[in-house]
Amino acid sequence: MTTVKQWSAEAIETACAGQGIALAPGRAERLARGQQALLGASAADALLATLDFHADPTTFLLVIQKSR
Amino acid sequence: MSDPALLSLAEARAVPPDDLLQACRARIAQWQPRINAFLGFEGSAQAGLPLAHKDMFYRAGRVSSCGSKIMQNRVADCTSAALERLDAAGFADLGRLNMSEFAYGPTGHNEHYGDCRNPWNPDYITGGSSSGSGAAVAARLVFGALGSDTGGSVRLPAAACGVTGLKTTWGRVSRHGAMPLSHSLDTIGPLARSAEDCALLLQAIAGFDPRDAISAREPVDDYSKDGPVLRVALSSAWIERNADPEVAAAVLAAARQFKNLVEVEPPDFDTLSAHCLVVMQAEASAQHAQWMRTRPGDYSSAVRARLESGYAIPASQYLEVLRLRGAWLERFCGETLGHADLYLLPGIAVPIPTRQATGPQGGPDMPRLLGEVTRLTRWVNYLGAPALVLPCGFDARGLPLSLQLVARPFAERTLLAAGRAFQRATDWHRRIPD
Numbered sequence: 001m002t003t004v005k006q007w008s009a010e011a012i013e014t015a016c017a018g019q020g021i022a023l024a025p026g027r028a029e030r031l032a033r034g035q036q037a038l039l040g041a042s043a044a045d046a047l048l049a050t051l052d053f054h055a056d057p058t059t060f061l062l063v064i065q066k067s068r
Numbered sequence: 069m070s071d072p073a074l075l076s077l078a079e080a081r082a083v084p085p086d087d088l089l090q091a092c093r094a095r096i097a098q099w100q101p102r103i104n105a106f107l108g109f110e111g112s113a114q115a116g117l118p119l120a121h122k123d124m125f126y127r128a129g130r131v132s133s134c135g136s137k138i139m140q141n142r143v144a145d146c147t148s149a150a151l152e153r154l155d156a157a158g159f160a161d162l163g164r165l166n167m168s169e170f171a172y173g174p175t176g177h178n179e180h181y182g183d184c185r186n187p188w189n190p191d192y193i194t195g196g197s198s199s200g201s202g203a204a205v206a207a208r209l210v211f212g213a214l215g216s217d218t219g220g221s222v223r224l225p226a227a228a229c230g231v232t233g234l235k236t237t238w239g240r241v242s243r244h245g246a247m248p249l250s251h252s253l254d255t256i257g258p259l260a261r262s263a264e265d266c267a268l269l270l271q272a273i274a275g276f277d278p279r280d281a282i283s284a285r286e287p288v289d290d291y292s293k294d295g296p297v298l299r300v301a302l303s304s305a306w307i308e309r310n311a312d313p314e315v316a317a318a319v320l321a322a323a324r325q326f327k328n329l330v331e332v333e334p335p336d337f338d339t340l341s342a343h344c345l346v347v348m349q350a351e352a353s354a355q356h357a358q359w360m361r362t363r364p365g366d367y368s369s370a371v372r373a374r375l376e377s378g379y380a381i382p383a384s385q386y387l388e389v390l391r392l393r394g395a396w397l398e399r400f401c402g403e404t405l406g407h408a409d410l411y412l413l414p415g416i417a418v419p420i421p422t423r424q425a426t427g428p429q430g431g432p433d434m435p436r437l438l439g440e441v442t443r444l445t446r447w448v449n450y451l452g453a454p455a456l457v458l459p460c461g462f463d464a465r466g467l468p469l470s471l472q473l474v475a476r477p478f479a480e481r482t483l484l485a486a487g488r489a490f491q492r493a494t495d496w497h498r499r500i501p502d
Contacts, residue, residue, distance in 0.1 A: 007380065016379045020361040023376055024369070034435075035380050038349075041342035042385050047395050057252075057390035060397070061282075064238065064452050067401045068286065068478045 007032045007039070073208035073500060077117055077265040080211060085115040085160070092118040092162060096209045103185045103194075105204040107133060109163040116160035119269075121214040122198045123164035124171060124247035125151050134247045135167040135197075137180045137366045138359055148245030149280065150214055150256055150273045157272035162210055165200025169371045171216055171249045172352060173197055174224050174442050175426045179368040183423055186228060187501040188467050192420050195224030195441075201259045202229035208500055212260035212269050216246060218253045219348055220445025223457040223472065226259050227415030230459040230468030232487060232497060233259040234266045235445075237477045238452035239284035241270075242277030250351035251282070252390065253344065253449045262497050263456065263487025267291035270480060289481040298486050300326040300473075301408035303334035311417040318461035318469040319414045325493050326412070326486070335404050335411075340396060340447035343389045347450065350386040353378025369428065397451045401476055409482050415457040415470030417444055448474055456483040459496040468496075 009028035012035070016023050023031070072080060072091040080088055100106055107123050108131070124134045126144030133140045151161065166184040168176060176184045176199030184199035186192040187207040194203045198215025202225025205213055215222040217235040226233025234257040241256040248254060258269035271291050277283045302323055307316050323329060353360070353375050360367075360375055367375065404411055418440045426434055426441075448455045454475050461469040471490070475483045491497050 012380045016376065019357070019379050021357070021376065021379045022364065024364075024372060027373065027376055030373075031377060031380055034377065038342050038346050038381070039385060041339050042346060042389055045339055045343075045392060047392055047399070048388075051392060051395055055391050055394060057387060057393070060390070060394040060452070063394035063397050064477045065284075065286070067397055067476055 006036055076262055077211050077260065077268050080117055085117070088118055089160065092210055095207065099187065099207045099209055102190060103187050103203045103207060104182045105166055105184055105200040105207065105209060107164045107166050107181055107200070110161050114155065114160055116158045118162050118210050119154065119159045119212050120162040120165050120204055120210045121151065122167045122201050122216060124167060124216060125214055126245045127151055127161070132164065132247070133181070134171070135169045135178055135181065138363060140180070144245070146245050149242035149277050150246065153273045159272070165204055165213060167199055168197035169368050170356070171197040171218060171221055171247065172371050172374050174220060174438060175423070176225065177370070177423065177427050179428070183427070185423070186420070186467070188230065189465065191422050191424070192467060193228055193423050193426055195226070195228035197221040198225045198259065202226055202231060202233070205229070205231045205259050205261060206501060212258055212265055214256060215259050216249070217255045217257055217449065218249045219344060219449050220442050222257045222259060223415055223445050223455060224441065226457040227470035228420050228468065230496070230499065231259050231261065232263050232266050232459070233257065233457045234270060234480065234483070235448060235455045236270070236274070236480060237284070237454045239282045240286070240454070240478065240480065241273050242280040242283050244277055244279035248355055250348040252347050252351060255449070262491050263458065263484050264491070266456070266487070267484040270484070284478070286478045291481050291484050293481060294485045294488065295482060297328060298326065298410060298482065299328040299330060299408040300410045300412050300486070301330050301332045301405055302412040303332060306334040307414065311414050312419050314419070314463045315414050315417055315469055319471055322460035322471045322490070322494070323412050325490050330408055332404055332406065332408070335400055335447060337443060337447050340450045341443060343392065344446040344450035346381055346386055346389045349374070349378035350381040393450060397453070400451055400453070405476065409475065409479070410486055411474045413444055413472050413474070415444065415472040416441055419463060419465070420467045444472060453477055454480050454483055456487050458487055458490060459499070460494070461496060462499070
């Protein structure tokens, strides 16, 4: 698996500016560090390896009904 | 008349409504300056059992601030489904309760309207975001209150204030006319003096509503009914290793009230919490995008920072985490619960922190502290499952300790039956702050 790379403050600032969001001063640096943990958790989730290719976000509606 | 502060909802039905209203208003006058639970009062409440609700449930013609500056003057043009149903069931609405700004904070701080304060000790947090709901019920200002739970916002104030709080299954209670935060996670549930009272409130508000796109058509159970003896799963070693010693001792002692205990491997709380946060951040930031472009200065610094985080979540990551959601729910039901009905754990695993340590002047340790407070609630929202928080003791500082039970989707009846059984054998839920 490709190693997850750290987001830079500049990349975060550009991504937000591209959506019309102006970050508070100094925020981009803190965001870059914080988001890394979340991105890493998703990429490292072992269930991904077993996830059915046909599963999509709406699959959850079926699962929650049958899990009663 | 018996002191209404000591009555359950069922018992209060025998008391004339005017007497109840008078008694609640007297307690509000006594407690409001100390805990700041109410943001506004209903001038002409209909007669009935007195409740009040988090200020995010719209009532036509009335302001719902959602704890924010941005919506402080917004008059609602519809009444929320949950309030409609409580009105129809004969409950009175005494007013609008304090909350974290836009329900986006776990502590009960509010820079716009003042922090809601814990009735057991005002230096400590109430938990959030349904801060006023937890504090008002704990101080016995009302018999119950609605809250919303997106990452723990019913359960954290229930835990910190020592009351009973129910996070419902995603889709069980209509969200029509309630402020949205994160549509994949948002749920509505009651906070009350006991599991029995939560059952009465849930009975009134549960059920299909075509005005909420994810409203479930599952039949509504009779939540007052007890069932067969329950099998309860828990992970004692994990609790002993990870929870504060006072919390662990109280929760494991509480667990012994359940006769059929089975030890299991714990769910991966931290991965599931991270997934929940990805969904919550992405959806909340999309919900607020227009105001974040035009009025960012009207948010508190803490909520603005939380919203900024969501714009740095790649769309593919958000969708991948949602793709995984069903698989994680199947794993929880099939492997963690297995043949058990409930999974038992603490509501909050660490001592309740002070408002100072978790507020705007909180310092560099604050993010870690907030992460610990929410560690055991968010994972349940990601799974969409229901959960009940119950008081199970007090720490050396006199602050409540809490137990959390998690069930399969739509098994609120099982949860409430277990809660009633626990509260028949204990009296933590009857303790009232001075």
